[in-house]
Amino acid sequence: MTERTPLIAGNWKMNLGGAKGCELAEAVARAAQAHPNVDVVVAPPSTVIAAIAQISEENGKKLEVAGQNLYPKSDGAFTGEISAPMLLEAGAKWVILGHSERRQYFAESDDFVREKVAASLAAGLRPIACVGETLEEREAGKTLEVVNRQVDAFASLLSEQPGFGVIAYEPVWAIGTGKVATPEQAQEVHAAIRARLRETLGADVAEKTRILYGGSVKASNAAELLACPDIDGALVGGASLDAEGFAKIIQAAG
Numbered sequence: 001m002t003e004r005t006p007l008i009a010g011n012w013k014m015n016l017g018g019a020k021g022c023e024l025a026e027a028v029a030r031a032a033q034a035h036p037n038v039d040v041v042v043a044p045p046s047t048v049i050a051a052i053a054q055i056s057e058e059n060g061k062k063l064e065v066a067g068q069n070l071y072p073k074s075d076g077a078f079t080g081e082i083s084a085p086m087l088l089e090a091g092a093k094w095v096i097l098g099h100s101e102r103r104q105y106f107a108e109s110d111d112f113v114r115e116k117v118a119a120s121l122a123a124g125l126r127p128i129a130c131v132g133e134t135l136e137e138r139e140a141g142k143t144l145e146v147v148n149r150q151v152d153a154f155a156s157l158l159s160e161q162p163g164f165g166v167i168a169y170e171p172v173w174a175i176g177t178g179k180v181a182t183p184e185q186a187q188e189v190h191a192a193i194r195a196r197l198r199e200t201l202g203a204d205v206a207e208k209t210r211i212l213y214g215g216s217v218k219a220s221n222a223a224e225l226l227a228c229p230d231i232d233g234a235l236v237g238g239a240s241l242d243a244e245g246f247a248k249i250i251q252a253a254g
């Protein structure tokens, strides 16, 4: 079996877009240096991507920076949008795509997420593509149907460079609710996603693609989730805004 390096990513969402974000990034960069066997990424608001990329440069480059979204054109008349080449130029190496908040509040469809994943890969920006079912879908027994549909929309794009892109499984009912999926619930879906990748794209893509869990991950529950064989890391929201708590999650992955 391929060894997959654990990846802990902090999604700051619309928080800490100024000096406080830079302070947090300094602390996270130190925690990343202390755990060289864990890949560490933060996704701050785009206003501080360049500053945090600079902080990473000054602190051993172990911390990498992600955008939280992109528009799938490289430039042009798209007021308010940011492209993959712009994120790269600002110092980001990653981008979160298809987050459930974008799907929910900005009506992003599976097709649009696919376009975004394609744009990020074409630019050389590593996508963290998010999937996950709502509570209603879970209760209707549709979890795997929904997650497979979302994964199928972009997965074939990941096969050109197996391991370059990452998938995040974030059950919508567990995001920001304090209601974390049990390790068994999470592992079941992660294993199903990997099986789907194996079936549709082959063993190499399935073994090399890291699948992160997201949804109310915190220092106290990270270790048991990360111990599951198909959980290769975490995409952390609220708990990534606290340096000490986030450092403990990084430690739990090491």
Ligand code: 13P
Binding pocket: 011, 099, 170, 174, 175, 176, 177, 178, 214, 215, 216, 217, 235, 236, 237, 238, 239
């Ligand atoms: P919380 O960790 O706050 O539940 O958010 C998870 C998330 O949406 C990460 O992308």
